[in-house]
Amino acid sequence: MVVNDVQSLFSASLDELELTEKQKAVLRASLQLFSKKGFADTSTREIAELAGVAEGTVYKQFKTKDGILAAIITPFIQQVVPKAATEFLVSIEQSASLNLEQFLRTIIINRLTFVSDNLPQLRIFIQQALTKPELLQQFGKMLTSLIAGPLGKQLQKYQKTGELVNLSLTRIVQYIITTILGYGLAAILAGQPLEIKKASDEAVVFLLHGLKK
Amino acid sequence: MVVNDVQSLFSASLDELELTEKQKAVLRASLQLFSKKGFADTSTREIAELAGVAEGTVYKQFKTKDGILAAIITPFIQQVVPKAATEFLVSIEQSASLNLEQFLRTIIINRLTFVSDNLPQLRIFIQQALTKPELLQQFGKMLTSLIAGPLGKQLQKYQKTGELVNLSLTRIVQYIITTILGYGLAAILAGQPLEIKKASDEAVVFLLHGLKK
Amino acid sequence: MVVNDVQSLFSASLDELELTEKQKAVLRASLQLFSKKGFADTSTREIAELAGVAEGTVYKQFKTKDGILAAIITPFIQQVVPKAATEFLVSIEQSASLNLEQFLRTIIINRLTFVSDNLPQLRIFIQQALTKPELLQQFGKMLTSLIAGPLGKQLQKYQKTGELVNLSLTRIVQYIITTILGYGLAAILAGQPLEIKKASDEAVVFLLHGLKK
Amino acid sequence: MVVNDVQSLFSASLDELELTEKQKAVLRASLQLFSKKGFADTSTREIAELAGVAEGTVYKQFKTKDGILAAIITPFIQQVVPKAATEFLVSIEQSASLNLEQFLRTIIINRLTFVSDNLPQLRIFIQQALTKPELLQQFGKMLTSLIAGPLGKQLQKYQKTGELVNLSLTRIVQYIITTILGYGLAAILAGQPLEIKKASDEAVVFLLHGLKK
DNA sequence: AATGAATGAGGCTTCATTCAT
DNA sequence: TATGAATGAAGCCTCATTCAT
Numbered sequence: 023m024v025v026n027d028v029q030s031l032f033s034a035s036l037d038e039l040e041l042t043e044k045q046k047a048v049l050r051a052s053l054q055l056f057s058k059k060g061f062a063d064t065s066t067r068e069i070a071e072l073a074g075v076a077e078g079t080v081y082k083q084f085k086t087k088d089g090i091l092a093a094i095i096t097p098f099i100q101q102v103v104p105k106a107a108t109e110f111l112v113s114i115e116q117s118a119s120l121n122l123e124q125f126l127r128t129i130i131i132n133r134l135t136f137v138s139d140n141l142p143q144l145r146i147f148i149q150q151a152l153t154k155p156e157l158l159q160q161f162g163k164m165l166t167s168l169i170a171g172p173l174g175k176q177l178q179k180y181q182k183t184g185e186l187v188n189l190s191l192t193r194i195v196q197y198i199i200t201t202i203l204g205y206g207l208a209a210i211l212a213g214q215p216l217e218i219k220k221a222s223d224e225a226v227v228f229l230l231h232g233l234k235k
Numbered sequence: 236m237v238v239n240d241v242q243s244l245f246s247a248s249l250d251e252l253e254l255t256e257k258q259k260a261v262l263r264a265s266l267q268l269f270s271k272k273g274f275a276d277t278s279t280r281e282i283a284e285l286a287g288v289a290e291g292t293v294y295k296q297f298k299t300k301d302g303i304l305a306a307i308i309t310p311f312i313q314q315v316v317p318k319a320a321t322e323f324l325v326s327i328e329q330s331a332s333l334n335l336e337q338f339l340r341t342i343i344i345n346r347l348t349f350v351s352d353n354l355p356q357l358r359i360f361i362q363q364a365l366t367k368p369e370l371l372q373q374f375g376k377m378l379t380s381l382i383a384g385p386l387g388k389q390l391q392k393y394q395k396t397g398e399l400v401n402l403s404l405t406r407i408v409q410y411i412i413t414t415i416l417g418y419g420l421a422a423i424l425a426g427q428p429l430e431i432k433k434a435s436d437e438a439v440v441f442l443l444h445g446l447k448k
Numbered sequence: 449m450v451v452n453d454v455q456s457l458f459s460a461s462l463d464e465l466e467l468t469e470k471q472k473a474v475l476r477a478s479l480q481l482f483s484k485k486g487f488a489d490t491s492t493r494e495i496a497e498l499a500g501v502a503e504g505t506v507y508k509q510f511k512t513k514d515g516i517l518a519a520i521i522t523p524f525i526q527q528v529v530p531k532a533a534t535e536f537l538v539s540i541e542q543s544a545s546l547n548l549e550q551f552l553r554t555i556i557i558n559r560l561t562f563v564s565d566n567l568p569q570l571r572i573f574i575q576q577a578l579t580k581p582e583l584l585q586q587f588g589k590m591l592t593s594l595i596a597g598p599l600g601k602q603l604q605k606y607q608k609t610g611e612l613v614n615l616s617l618t619r620i621v622q623y624i625i626t627t628i629l630g631y632g633l634a635a636i637l638a639g640q641p642l643e644i645k646k647a648s649d650e651a652v653v654f655l656l657h658g659l660k661k
Numbered sequence: 662m663v664v665n666d667v668q669s670l671f672s673a674s675l676d677e678l679e680l681t682e683k684q685k686a687v688l689r690a691s692l693q694l695f696s697k698k699g700f701a702d703t704s705t706r707e708i709a710e711l712a713g714v715a716e717g718t719v720y721k722q723f724k725t726k727d728g729i730l731a732a733i734i735t736p737f738i739q740q741v742v743p744k745a746a747t748e749f750l751v752s753i754e755q756s757a758s759l760n761l762e763q764f765l766r767t768i769i770i771n772r773l774t775f776v777s778d779n780l781p782q783l784r785i786f787i788q789q790a791l792t793k794p795e796l797l798q799q800f801g802k803m804l805t806s807l808i809a810g811p812l813g814k815q816l817q818k819y820q821k822t823g824e825l826v827n828l829s830l831t832r833i834v835q836y837i838i839t840t841i842l843g844y845g846l847a848a849i850l851a852g853q854p855l856e857i858k859k860a861s862d863e864a865v866v867f868l869l870h871g872l873k874k
Numbered sequence: 875a876a877t878g879a880a881t882g883a884g885g886c887t888t889c890a891t892t893c894a895t
Numbered sequence: 896t897a898t899g900a901a902t903g904a905a906g907c908c909t910c911a912t913t914c915a916t
Contacts, residue, residue, distance in 0.1 A: 232445030
């Protein structure tokens with residue numbers, strides 16, 4: 023089974039770090055508050071209150087406030103995204119025999135599920151990325167390796183078979199990401215949870231139109 | 236000529252508010268710092284220094300730090316966006332006789348220019364929107380009226396002539412916005428100014444594929 | 449005619465200082481605000497607003513905020529109180545032939561009228577006196593000279609004729625002042641203007657009881 | 662034994678609030694500075710310095726500067742004054758068999774002791790009362806209930822036995838208070854501690870003269 | 875490990891005062 | 896003389912962080 027949500031990976035890393043129940047509560051509270059109010063507008067006192075611990079406890083495991091942020095974001099970009107991406111690529115390879123439509127549908131469902139499962143983390147990531155170009159660069163590198171790797175090969179295969187338009191791979195990946203993000207942003211805009219089935223159906227139709235030769 | 240950048244409209248409202256040169260400098264410095272470092276991580280002392288004024292001067296016109304933010308965002312969503320939207324729609328009507336491709340190209344160039352001219356304001360707006368749902372709702376309302384108005388009519392015309400796919404207008408507009416934002420985000424990602432001509436050419440090709448019947 | 453209220457003396461000193469109408473307005477506004485909100489909690493901006501002048505104008509005549517306070521208090525303790533006291537003493541001498549009851553009634557009406565006419569100034573004076581012992585010492589000196597002067601002589605006369613109890617003059621004057629202040633404080637407490645006729649009638653009865661031999 | 666000073670009741674409430682030694686030091690320093698320099702002219706920095714703590718410590722318990730003032734005044738008017746008044750009334754009832762002179766002496770010693778023990782709090786209370794009518798109204802209500810209760814009954818008894826003059830009870834109480842305050846104010850004026858024995862002897866003589874039938 | 879009182883740097887804001895127009 | 900924009904010192908308060916218990 024594909025692990026796409028941060029929560030489970032989180033738990034894993036928490037175990038690795040030997041976090042106590044209270045320290046996990048700190049992370050949960052931080053995730054919630056950072057996502058809702060923003061990192062800078064969340065005080066460690068609020069985190070402690072929501073987590074039901076003393077302020078000092080917050081600092082036992084996470085030396086600084088930035089440390090808490092790191093404990094949320096770092097796994098997200100260093101473990102969750104790559105790991106999910108890897109599993110994503112594995113599922114790609116397993117789908118190697120699919121035609122373009124089936125392939126796109128698999129990709130899109132996979133990624134929309136990821137977005138849906140990690141909305142709070144994504145919100146925090148975007149907040150930070152707006153003022154920290156490094157984060158975006160890391161994201162960019164991940165995309166590049168995605169394109170250079172199995173995803174790119176698969177797409178090139180479809181270009182050779184004439185199923186896929188002859189745009190640059192970078193641009194094609196951009197369109198796919200953009201379309202996925204479009205549904206994610208729309209979900210946030212509407213303030214409603216993502217209807218993955220319906221959204222992916224529509225997205226496939228649109229992308230197929232745009233990307234079919 | 237279409238007025239798309241905030242700067243000029245800004246100047247207009249500055250005149251209305253009878254802002255002095257120093258107070259305009261405060262707004263310019265705030266725009267720059269808020270965009271680069273984020274609102275919460277910008278101190279009024281930094282603003283004063285960059286603007287070359289005393290800290291007290293910052294508060295002469297803009298009673299509070301939030302007041303400065305409001306002086307940047309409010310015109311953006313209450314004047315700039317609607318005004319730009321109106322002019323955008325005027326340009327739509329003037330393009331009523333164009334075919335779908337010419338029409339899409341006009342729209343996309345228009346909006347990419349807007350995005351390019353207002354990158355700092357957009358960054359600030361997105362920062363704020365992440366923690367203030369009201370802002371997104373206002374944005375959503377604007378989209379709704381866009382679809383209900385001339386843009387929707389024009390698109391329906393293309394659907395009747397068989398040039399445009401029979402998806403819901405909401406979804407079609409979402410795809411257009413999403414594609415435009417995709418190029419905008421890519422520009423931010425690459426950290427480079429937007430190449431409007433090249434980007435719009437590509438976007439038109441992609442959207443035409445995706446939206447042609 | 450006895451001059452007991454500060455307003456008229458004020459006007460006189462204003463004329464001497466050649467104050468413009470706007471500067472008089474500043475003093476009037478300051479008197480009102482200092483009395484109501486206290487000196488420290490009144491800003492020069494508020495004074496300017498209430499007086500209908502620019503902030504700079506406040507500083508044209510009264511170099512500092514303390515200068516405004518001085519312009520209110522100094523006349524009160526250096527001119528108004530002594531002058532009123534002098535006229536008060538003159539009226540005492542003119543009443544030299546009165547008996548104790550008539551004498552007390554004259555004094556009490558005179559002083560209650562003074563209190564009633566100068567409530568705002570008294571409030572400001574008391575505020576300041578609470579933290580500035582010098583002011584109280586000046587007040588004490590004035591009392592001493594009152595006792596050493598005509599008031600003391602007149603009281604001694606009543607002691608010799610056996611009309612007045614043989615307490616120390618200081619104590620007798622304290623009782624008189626205390627009784628007068630009692631009615632003044634009661635007026636403030638009740639939040640109503642002083643009914644001078646009724647209050648003086650009662651005060652005379654009480655003091656006569658207490659001070660008759 | 663009658664509890665008349667705020668300090669002891671204070672300590673009680675401090676214990677209830679579980680104040681630390683440092684936070685008590687903050688209250689002590691505030692009491693001293695507010696009394697000497699006035700509330701508005703005392704900075705939280707000064708309080709912290711005198712208390713020997715960091716400025717942040719001042720805010721740990723007393724959220725705001727007004728919070729410190731409330732922690733001083735509220736017990737004074739909501740606990741100390743009523744409690745002292747109650748005990749005062751108990752002592753009245755215990756003195757029910759006394760004649761008027763003994764009764765007045767008991768009252769006056771009791772109240773002069775209270776004033777003497779609470780000079781700083783009284784100074785702060787008066788400062789605040791000058792600009793906050795609510796405080797005076799509360800004080801007025803307390804007086805009214807005093808008169809309506811045991812004090813009034815006892816005074817009426819003396820009126821029936823013909824020992825006490827037939828003025829209204831309100832006025833009689835006013836005279837008593839006024840006389841007591843007169844000695845209190847004189848003590849402040851002279852800048853010396855109150856000589857309770859001497860002052861009460863004199864006050865009784867004066868009041869007996871004024872209030873005997 | 876957990877607590878929470880204590881810290882002090884730094885942020886936002888007010889305000890008396892100045893000065894060019 | 897009058898104005899009000901500008902100043903900068905100082906005040907109140909928050910908050911990340913430390914440390915004794």
